[in-house]
Amino acid sequence: MSKYNRNNFLALGLIIGSLFFMGCPTPPEFPNTPAISFRDVSFEKRPIEAQPNVTEDVITITLGFEDGDGDLGLASSDIEQPYNQFFVPIDIEGFPIFIGDSDTLPPFNPLDYLVFPEDDTVIVGNARLSGDTIYIERNPRFYNIFIDMYYKPTNDSEFIKFDWEGPPYYQSFNGRFPILNTEDYERPLNGELSYELKSSGFSSVFRDSEVKIETYILDRAGNKSNVIQSDPIKLEVPE
Incomplete structure (x- = not known):
């Protein structure tokens, strides 16, 4: 029996949304440890496909990335060590x-x-x-993109980390993005990743507080990128 199959679909249904990749055809040389930067962060309320009269909160982050050997991404078949759940x-x-x-x-x-x-x-x-x-x-190596959320309880307070993994939520927004290098891993790669965080409760939890997203990625070898934070946003729908 695959323990991954027993639990993974529920977990991924909660934590991973759509991811889009736009690569550069002839990237220059980069270090083999991935490096990322924030390009954009946005918020929207989106109708749920199966329930068009019901909306969910969607935060989309867009990252720029560079990696010297291109070993970025995990396939759905990557469920054995070191990528077991x-x-x-x-x-x-x-x-x-x-x-x-x-x-x-x-x-x-x-x-x-x-x-x-x-x-x-x-x-x-x-x-x-x-x-x-x-x-x-x-196993943290099951994921390759890691998400933390910070918010300001009041306008004059410092940003503090919101604990989604503790009670009463017990939810992680860490996830997986697919293999990006379509030929082999031994070539430099750069481009952009867009990753969606979906929840029915972002607006009700954070209300009018400012929110920042902190993230980093791992390559297939387990090398950790730099840790970055987005600019603060408020979870308001643009008029």
């Missing part, structure tokens, strides 16, 4: 950690636990799991 900790007796085994475990949430249906039996370590819930550790 999560790890299953096993105790000294060969069993996974079940929910409730320790007071130090986080409360149940879709980011830190894996639920097995009762109509299926799966072997994990020395355990036969059916209808069980086990603790997992997320």
